[in-house]
Amino acid sequence: MAIAVVYATMTGNTKQVADALAAAVGVTAQNLADAPEVTADTVAVGYWVDKGLPNEDAAKFLRTLHGKRVFLFGTLGASPATPHAADCRKAARELVAADNTVIGEFLCQGAIAPALLAMFEKFPADHPHAPTPESRARWAAAASHPDADDLAAAVAAWQAALQ
Ligand SMILES: Cc1cc2nc3c(=O)[nH]c(=O)nc-3n(C[C@H](O)[C@H](O)[C@H](O)COP(=O)(O)O)c2cc1C
Structure with missing residues (x-):
C-alpha cells in the first residue's frame, strides 16, 4: 500500500504534525508549496485553519483527489473541542469528493x-x-x-x- 503525507503550513505547526505522521510510516512529508505529484492511494493531507476554513492551497489540493483513501489533519488556534473546530473539520471533509474514502481525521491547536x-x-x-x-x-x-x-x-x- 503506497502512502503519502502532504501538508500546507505558514508558520510550521502543521509541518510538525505532518513530519510525525510521515515518520510513523517511513515516508517523508511533502510540502504542497512544492507541488508534489501524489500517486499513492492513501494520502494524509494537512491544512492550517484560515478564517474558519482549511487554507486555500490545501483546499485546492483536496479538491483534486479522486479514488483515494484520505486522512485529514490540521492545526488551528482554537481548542479542537470547540464548535469552531468541529466546523473546520466538517469544512475539510466537504472538500473531499465522494469517490474518495475519508479514513480518519485529526485536528489540534497550533501557536x-x-x-x-x-x-x-x-x-x-x-x-x-x-x-x-x-x-x-x-x-x-x-x-x-x-x-x-x-x-x-x-x-x-x-x-x-x-x-
Ligand atoms: C490569517 C490567519 C487566519 C487564521 N484563522 C484562524 C481561524 O479562523 N481559526 C483558528 O482557530 N485559528 C486561525 N488561525 C490560526 C492558525 O490556524 C494556527 O496558528 C495554525 O496552527 C497555523 O498553522 P501553520 O503553523 O502550519 O501555518 C489563523 C491564522 C492566520 C495567520
Whole structure:
C-alpha cells in the first residue's frame, strides 16, 4: 500500500504534525508549496485553519483527489473541542469528493503567528477580534502547541485509520 503525507503550513505547526505522521510510516512529508505529484492511494493531507476554513492551497489540493483513501489533519488556534473546530473539520471533509474514502481525521491547536497577534492587539475594542482577557488566554493556551501529546495523538489517529 503506497502512502503519502502532504501538508500546507505558514508558520510550521502543521509541518510538525505532518513530519510525525510521515515518520510513523517511513515516508517523508511533502510540502504542497512544492507541488508534489501524489500517486499513492492513501494520502494524509494537512491544512492550517484560515478564517474558519482549511487554507486555500490545501483546499485546492483536496479538491483534486479522486479514488483515494484520505486522512485529514490540521492545526488551528482554537481548542479542537470547540464548535469552531468541529466546523473546520466538517469544512475539510466537504472538500473531499465522494469517490474518495475519508479514513480518519485529526485536528489540534497550533501557536498563532506573533504577527497576527500583534495585529489583533491593534484592533479597536468593538472589533470582533479585539483582545479580551478570554481571547488572550486562548492565544496563550495555543502557544505551546502542537506539543508532544498532540503529535502522539495524531500518530495514534493515523495508525488507527490505516488498520
Ligand atoms: C490569517 C490567519 C487566519 C487564521 N484563522 C484562524 C481561524 O479562523 N481559526 C483558528 O482557530 N485559528 C486561525 N488561525 C490560526 C492558525 O490556524 C494556527 O496558528 C495554525 O496552527 C497555523 O498553522 P501553520 O503553523 O502550519 O501555518 C489563523 C491564522 C492566520 C495567520
